[in-house]
Amino acid sequence: MDLKQLAERIDQHQRTGRDMDKVTIEHPSLNVNDAYDIQKMCIDFAQERGDKMVGWKMGLTSKAKQISVGVDEPIYGRLTQSMELSEPVLHMDQLIHPRVEPEIAFVLNKELGGEHVTPRDVWMATECIFPAIEVIDSRYKNFSFTLVDVIADNASSTKFILGDQAFSPYHTAWDEMGVAMYRNGEMLHSGTGAAVLGHPVRSVAMLAKMLSRTEQTIKPGMVVLVGGFTEAIDVNSGDHVEVRYEKLGSLNLDIK
Ligand code: OOG
Numbered sequence: 001m002d003l004k005q006l007a008e009r010i011d012q013h014q015r016t017g018r019d020m021d022k023v024t025i026e027h028p029s030l031n032v033n034d035a036y037d038i039q040k041m042c043i044d045f046a047q048e049r050g051d052k053m054v055g056w057k058m059g060l061t062s063k064a065k066q067i068s069v070g071v072d073e074p075i076y077g078r079l080t081q082s083m084e085l086s087e088p089v090l091h092m093d094q095l096i097h098p099r100v101e102p103e104i105a106f107v108l109n110k111e112l113g114g115e116h117v118t119p120r121d122v123w124m125a126t127e128c129i130f131p132a133i134e135v136i137d138s139r140y141k142n143f144s145f146t147l148v149d150v151i152a153d154n155a156s157s158t159k160f161i162l163g164d165q166a167f168s169p170y171h172t173a174w175d176e177m178g179v180a181m182y183r184n185g186e187m188l189h190s191g192t193g194a195a196v197l198g199h200p201v202r203s204v205a206m207l208a209k210m211l212s213r214t215e216q217t218i219k220p221g222m223v224v225l226v227g228g229f230t231e232a233i234d235v236n237s238g239d240h241v242e243v244r245y246e247k248l249g250s251l252n253l254d255i256k
């Protein structure tokens with residue numbers, strides 16, 4: 001089985017926003033390592049086209065998210081410059097069935113890596129924390145996938161936006177911080193940071209450890225999305241999403 005050919009196929013669907021069959025239907029023997037190789041190749045293609053890697057995301061770090069997609073272990077994905085929204089507007093063209101979720105993002109000021117990274121190491125390497133919204137859009141039909149499929153599809157990464165205001169890592173207790181997500185004025189989901197592995201800092205530590213398996217590190221300046229605090233919501237043209245973060249203010253997203 002040619003991993004590069006599979007990466008080319010996924011890359012094309014990521015770019016055109018057309019859905020596709022799960023790669024494991026045709027290739028049931030693909031494993032998690034193959035899937036991360038495919039993910040990396042897709043990002044290499046994007047970089048060859050001039051895009052730039054700006055960070056990482058953790059996914060499926062909360063029970064709510066794991067249950068909603070039927071995959072019960074955390075995964076990571078790669079974030080590029082072209083995924084970052086500079087205005088709180090999401091255009092539906094070239095998206096398939098986007099979903100929106102409340103997150104926070106750590107930005108590091110030191111390299112972080114190794115199989116023994118602790119929350120303490122993460123705090124020592126954290127410059128600031130932003131409220132964030134992630135837009136995920138699985139390239140697979142019906143937003144349905146296995147662990148291997150979703151990793152190969154870059155953990156459904158599509159777009160993200162950070163608030164303008166950066167916060168000190170010591171601004172609040174991030175596990176106690178509440179979020180509430182509204183669509184068109186109706187509150188659909190709420191939760192706290194503890195939903196993410198007990199404390200969001202653990203998600204960054206877990207990423208560093210997962211990356212150490214392939215001798216990679218998180219570089220200074222990189223953004224790390226820790227994973228959705230709650231289940232994601234479907235959005236359509238005309239919708240307005242607001243996420244209220246306790247002690248951080250709100251983020252908004254208009255769907256066009
Ligand atoms: C996988 C990506 C999950 C999160 O924050 O848990 C994710 C998916 O649900 O499609 O981004």
Ligand code: MG
Nearest residue numbers: 059134227228
């Ligand atoms: Mg997410």
